[in-house]
Each structure stands twice: as structure tokens, then as C-alpha cells.
Amino acid sequence: MRSALLYVWLVAAVIVVCFPLYYILEGALTPTAWLDQGLEGLVPIHLTLDNVIRATQVIPLGRQFGNSLAVTVCQTVLQVAIGIAAAYALVFCRLRGTRALFLVLLSSMMIPAETTLIANYLTISSWHLIDTVPAVFLPFVASALSIFLFRQAFLSFPGELRDAALLDGAGHFRFIRSMLLPVVRPTLISVTLVSATAAWNGFFWPLLVTNSPDNRTVQVGIAQLSNAEATDIGVVLAGAAMVTLPVLIVVLLAQRFLAGGITAGALK
Amino acid sequence: MSASITAERRVAVASRRVSSTQSWLRSDRRVGVALLVPAFAVFAVFVFYPLGKVIWLSMQGTDIFGQAAGFVGAKNFVTIFTDPQFGATMLRTGAFCLAVVAGRIVLGLLITIPLTTKLRGIPVFRALLTSPMVVSVSAASVAFAAMLAPGNGLVNSVITRFGGSDIPFLTSTQWAFASVIVVTVWGSIGFTVLLLLGAFGAIDNDVIEAAHLDGAGPLRTLWSISLPLVTPTLFFVVVTGAVEALTTFGQIQILTGGGPANSTTTLVYNIYQSAFGAGSANFGLAAALGVVLFLLVLALSLVQFGVLEKRVNY
Numbered sequence: 001m002r003s004a005l006l007y008v009w010l011v012a013a014v015i016v017v018c019f020p021l022y023y024i025l026e027g028a029l030t031p032t033a034w035l036d037q038g039l040e041g042l043v044p045i046h047l048t049l050d051n052v053i054r055a056t057q058v059i060p061l062g063r064q065f066g067n068s069l070a071v072t073v074c075q076t077v078l079q080v081a082i083g084i085a086a087a088y089a090l091v092f093c094r095l096r097g098t099r100a101l102f103l104v105l106l107s108s109m110m111i112p113a114e115t116t117l118i119a120n121y122l123t124i125s126s127w128h129l130i131d132t133v134p135a136v137f138l139p140f141v142a143s144a145l146s147i148f149l150f151r152q153a154f155l156s157f158p159g160e161l162r163d164a165a166l167l168d169g170a171g172h173f174r175f176i177r178s179m180l181l182p183v184v185r186p187t188l189i190s191v192t193l194v195s196a197t198a199a200w201n202g203f204f205w206p207l208l209v210t211n212s213p214d215n216r217t218v219q220v221g222i223a224q225l226s227n228a229e230a231t232d233i234g235v236v237l238a239g240a241a242m243v244t245l246p247v248l249i250v251v252l253l254a255q256r257f258l259a260g261g262i263t264a265g266a267l268k
Numbered sequence: 269m270s271a272s273i274t275a276e277r278r279v280a281v282a283s284r285r286v287s288s289t290q291s292w293l294r295s296d297r298r299v300g301v302a303l304l305v306p307a308f309a310v311f312a313v314f315v316f317y318p319l320g321k322v323i324w325l326s327m328q329g330t331d332i333f334g335q336a337a338g339f340v341g342a343k344n345f346v347t348i349f350t351d352p353q354f355g356a357t358m359l360r361t362g363a364f365c366l367a368v369v370a371g372r373i374v375l376g377l378l379i380t381i382p383l384t385t386k387l388r389g390i391p392v393f394r395a396l397l398t399s400p401m402v403v404s405v406s407a408a409s410v411a412f413a414a415m416l417a418p419g420n421g422l423v424n425s426v427i428t429r430f431g432g433s434d435i436p437f438l439t440s441t442q443w444a445f446a447s448v449i450v451v452t453v454w455g456s457i458g459f460t461v462l463l464l465l466g467a468f469g470a471i472d473n474d475v476i477e478a479a480h481l482d483g484a485g486p487l488r489t490l491w492s493i494s495l496p497l498v499t500p501t502l503f504f505v506v507v508t509g510a511v512e513a514l515t516t517f518g519q520i521q522i523l524t525g526g527g528p529a530n531s532t533t534t535l536v537y538n539i540y541q542s543a544f545g546a547g548s549a550n551f552g553l554a555a556a557l558g559v560v561l562f563l564l565v566l567a568l569s570l571v572q573f574g575v576l577e578k579r580v581n582y
Contacts, residue, residue: 003385024403037425108316111562111565112514113537118539118555142306221407
């Protein structure tokens with residue numbers, strides 16, 4: 001009896017929580033005329049790719065997809081590489097003043113991006129980078145959170161083992177690549193996924209530093225698609241589905257890593 | 269004779285080893301410093317310098333092109349704090365944060381607690397109920413804009429079919445604010461559930477069983493054992509959720525553009541409007557608003573580090 005009630009409650013929760021995601025995916029493949037029927041429109045019986053095709057005719061979605069992909073790859077690769085380098089130095093290199101450096105890192109996390117973006121906008125514009133792909137990812141190629149997570153993982157690696165490897169003639173890079181990273185693989189994967197998702201989903205900053213449709217990221221693109229074609233619901237939802245699908249697939253493939261990484265960040 | 273040679277050799281070898289260890293340490297430090305340079309250079313250029321620049325800009329006047337035009341002291345702050353609009357914006361921002369955080373905590377617990385029972389099929393429910401996490405702010409906002417649209421929008425077409433009248437969810441001062449709150453809570457519920465699942469999962473099963481043996485029912489166990497044990501995570505959700513709500517932008521930009529009649533303009537949206545809004549490039553004023561935002565986030569972060577560090581470390 002009690003478990004029946006719990007099931008009813010959970011099913012109700014799933015319907016409410018998952019409905020918008022269902023609506024995005026179903027609506028993307030359903031003609032607007034059928035969606036406009038209201039409740040009947042929720043039944044997926046008129047599936048077509050027409051919305052997706054028309055969406056790419058309104059805005060340069062392919063081009064914007066490419067921009068978002070470039071931003072995501074550059075931002076993630078740099079954030080991970082710079083994060084590994086900094087965490088390695090902080091944990092292993094016996095530097096003086098690591099506590100002070102650590103406080104600087106902590107304090108950088110207390111400065112909201114929404115405060116600094118006015119000045120960052122001026123910096124990027126003085127470098128003549130407005131409306132380019134590098135403008136979108138440059139300010140975020142280092143992340144204090146990534147450094148923290150790598151540091152946390154590196155701390156569990158025995159320092160004597162590292163000294164032995166280096167005294168035996170392994171270089172720093174060789175040690176990191178063939179001994180350290182294999183041991184901290186779960187952290188490596190989760191940091192990569194978390195920073196890639198954040199890069200892909202960015203909205204405020206990309207909106208500010210790009211202005212021609214060809215240089216927009218796809219997140220900004222679908223917002224403008226929704227603005228331009230507000231009454232053509234199928235096209236709007238096709239845009240939403242196209243930005244959501246890549247993340248959905250990656251998360252489904254790597255769910256256990258993602259969960260571990262995010263909670264590690266929260267409970268640091 | 270031979271003994272003294274051995275001793276001398278030993279000293280020589282030992283001193284060579286010490287000096288090579290020292291030089292090795294020195295080169296290790298040099299490498300370490302070099303590896304820190306990229307990260308700290310990025311933070312210097314894109315976090316700390318901009319903070320200083322924004323504080324400096326907040327004390328500058330602005331010419332018609334939005335460029336800094338001379339020191340004006342606290343004038344921008346006086347303008348902000350004497351503007352009745354600003355008071356209204358801050359109250360709205362506070363109400364928004366409270367509503368979003370309360371929504372996240374209440375819904376998060378109502379969804380997570382049944383997920384911690386040992387029913388069949390729980391992993392499927394967990395995956396489904398954390399799935400909103402994959403939807404970006406932009407995608408969620410355009411989907412909700414479509415659902416909440418007047419006339420043919422899904423929600424209104426259902427309301428009118430059952431005899432109700434069209435509700436202007438996004439275009440009336442009465443509804444727009446609540447609509448933005450609902451969309452924001454929905455967007456953060458997946459992550460909240462994930463965090464709470466982690467916290468409930470970390471509770472020692474022996475403690476729960478001991479409570480059962482002592483005759484505590486499930487509700488009593490939940491109230492007196494489980495909830496107190498997850499308070500550090502609840503606190504984390506409250507503080508980081510407040511910072512997240514405070515810096516909300518995409519939902520407001522896409523759903524309402526701050527309107528109607530400023531009814532969804534929060535502090536961050538006000539920064540955007542002052543600096544980049546049509547025809548009103550005022551970087552000095554925007555920077556002053558940015559400083560206010562920084563102080564609020566700083567206060568919340570200090571509370572978090574102060575309280576959370578103590579709790580987590582016992």
C-alpha cells in the first residue's frame with residue numbers, strides 16, 4: 001500500500017519534471033499545425049524532420065553549431081590542461097607560499113562573472129576580438145573549480161612514488177601522462193564533462209561578444225530563432241532539441257562519472 | 269688508512285648527493301612556477317584586473333559613447349541608492365532568490381526522499397528525475413516561451429478548452445515574475461536532486477537501522493535522523509542556489525526581456541540594461557551595480573566558507 005502511494009507520487013513527479021524535455025523532443029519532430037491542436041499535439045503520430053530543415057533556413061544553425069563546437073573544444077581542452085598543470089605544481093613541486101596561492105584561487109571563486117563582464121567586454125573589444133570565436137572562450141580557459149578538483153585527486157597520489165619516477169629520469173610531462181592521469185581518470189573524465197557542458201550551454205557572455213548571425217553560438221542562435229519565429233512552435237522546439245541532444249547523449253553515456261564529479265565539487 | 273679513504277669517499281658521495289638533491293629541488297620549483305603561470309595569468313587578466321577596473325569604472329562618469337569620462341566619486345552610487353526604481357529592483361531580486369531557493373529545497377526534498385527508498389525501478393526514476401540537468405537555460409527558456417504563449421500556446425490552449433480564459437503568462441505584470449521563477453526552479457531541479465541523492469546516500473545505514481530497532485517509524489527517522497544529517501548539503505544548496513538565482517540572466521532575457529514594466533528586472537538584468545541596453549550605454553552606472561552584486565556574492569560566499577567548513581570538518 002505504502003509503496004503503491006510512493007509509485008504514484010514518483011510517476012507524478014516524472015510527468016511534471018520530464019514534461020518540458022518530452023515537449024522539446026516531440027515538438028521538434030511534429031508539424032506546428034498538429035502542435036497547435038493543444039493536447040492532441042502531444043501525441044507523436046505525425047513525425048517529420050521538416051521543422052529541423054526549416055530551422056536551418058531561418059538561421060545559419062550549421063555554422064552556429066560549428067562555432068559552439070569550436071568554443072566547447074578549445075575551452076575544455078585549455079581548462080583541463082591549465083588545470084592539470086596548476087594542480088600538479090600546487091601539490092607536487094614543493095613551492096613556497098602554496099597557501100597564499102590557494103587563497104587567491106578561493107577568492108577568485110567569490111567574484112561573479114556578471115560583475116567582471118563589463119570590464120572583460122572592454123578588454124576583448126580593445127583586442128579587436130568582438131564577434132569572433134576566441135572572444136567567447138578566452139576568459140574561461142582557466143577555472144578555479146577545475147584546479148580544485150584536480151588538486152583533490154592528486155593529493156591521494158603518493159609523493160615518494162613521484163620523486164622516485166623523476167629521479168629515475170622520467171620527465172614531468174611523462175610522469176603526468178603515464179602515471180598520474182591514469183590513476184585520477186574518474187576526475188579527469190568528470191572535470192572534462194562538467195567544463196564541456198558549461199562551455200556548450202553558455203549564454204550571457206556569447207550574447208555580448210558576438211553580433212553577426214554567422215558568429216553566434218547555437219545557444220544564442222536558438223533564442224533568436226524563438227524570437228523571429230515565435231508562432232512557429234515546431235521550428236522553435238527543433239532549435240531547442242538540436243542544442244539539447246548532444247548533451248543528453250554525452251550524459252547518458254557517462255552518467256556515473258558526471259554524478260561523481262559534480263558531487264565532488266559540491267562537497268569539496 | 270683504507271678506513272679513512274672509505275670515510276672520505278663516503279663524505280664526498282654524501283655531499284654530492286645533497287647538492288644534486290638540492291639542484292633537483294630547485295629545478296622542480298622552477299617547473300612548478302612555470303606550470304602555475306598560465307592559470308594565474310588568466311585569473312589576473314580576466315578575474316582580478318576586471319574587478320579592479322569595474323571598481324574604478326564605478327567611480328567614473330560616462331560620456332555619450334559609454335566611455336569613462338572623469339572621476340565622479342560616489343556619484344553613481346548616490347544615483348543608484350536614491351533611485352526608487354533601484355529599491356524596487358533589489359526587493360524583486362531578493363524575492364526572486366527566496367522563491368527560487370525555497371522552490372528548489374522543497375521540491376528537491378519531495379522528489380529525493382521517495383528516491384532513497386528500496387523500491388524496484390528506482391534507478392530509472394533517478395535517471396528521469398535528474399534529466400532536466402541536460403537542458404540549457406536557452407533551450408529551456410524557448411521551450412517554456414512556446415508552452416506559455418498566448419492563444420495557441422500549449423498551456424493556454426488547455427485552459428481555454430476547459431472553459432478558462434487566456435492567461436498572459438509572460439506579458440502581464442501579474443504573471444511574468446512567477447513564470448520566470450517557475451522556469452528557473454525547473455531548470456535547477458535536476459542538479460538539486462543529484463546533490464541531495466548524494467547526501468542521503470552518504471548516511472550510514474547502521475544509524476537508520478538503529479533508529480528502526482528503537483521503534484522509530486519511517487517519518488520519525490526521516491525527521492530526526494536523515495534530515496539533520498543532510499543539513500550541510502541543504503545549506504550548500506541554499507547558498508549556492510542563492511548566488512545562482514542572484515546571477516540569473518538567460519531566462520529573463522529570453523522570456524520577458526525584463527518587462528513588462530520592469531516587473532522581471534533583477535539586479536543582473538539591470539547591469540545588462542545599463543551597459544548594453546538599447547540607447548543607454550552607461551558603463552559607470554553598470555559598474556556601480558556590478559560592485560553591489562559583487563558585495564552580495566562575496567557576503568554569501570563568506571557565509572558558505574565560514575559555516576560549511578566548520579560543519580563538514582566536524
